[in-house]
Amino acid sequence: MNDNQMLEMGSATLGRVEIAPEVIEVIAGIAAAEVEGVSSMRGNLASGISEIIGKKYHGKGVRVDLSDDRITIDVYILVKFGKSIPTVAGNVQDNIRQALLTMTGLELSEVNVHVVGVQFDTKAEQEAPIEL
Numbered sequence: 001m002n003d004n005q006m007l008e009m010g011s012a013t014l015g016r017v018e019i020a021p022e023v024i025e026v027i028a029g030i031a032a033a034e035v036e037g038v039s040s041m042r043g044n045l046a047s048g049i050s051e052i053i054g055k056k057y058h059g060k061g062v063r064v065d066l067s068d069d070r071i072t073i074d075v076y077i078l079v080k081f082g083k084s085i086p087t088v089a090g091n092v093q094d095n096i097r098q099a100l101l102t103m104t105g106l107e108l109s110e111v112n113v114h115v116v117g118v119q120f121d122t123k124a125e126q127e128a129p130i131e132l
Contacts, residue, residue, distance in 0.1 A: 005066055009105070019104060020085045024071070028111075031099035032062070035091045037083035039119030042076040055111050070109040078117040089113040 041061025
């Protein structure tokens with residue numbers, strides 16, 4: 001994804017409206033994290049460092065691809081043990097699609113959910129999730 005790439009929303013009465021891909025990442029990240037059964041999002045090195053210094057990055061575990069007038073979102077989640085993975089993944093897809101439609105008016109081409117681990121309830125295992 002090009003850092004300078006902006007998604008043009010069309011013309012408003014007073015000028016142009018553009019949305020940065022990072023805004024879409026944040027909306028999708030919050031929408032995914034609020035689904036019942038999602039334990040956490042899997043981030044990368046940059047989001048991990050940000051959280052260590054005290055900044056919360058809501059786009060953690062989300063990748064947005066804007067190409068050929070298509071919006072594709074990839075989400076990387078950990079699911080709570082005992083929850084149905086297909087149900088949780090479907091709810092994540094629905095919640096992200098609805099949040100972006102409500103907040104931006106954008107229709108998504110794809111929402112791909114990648115389950116990268118299972119989070120257990122016990123205190124010792126809670127600190128070290130099993131990642132696949």
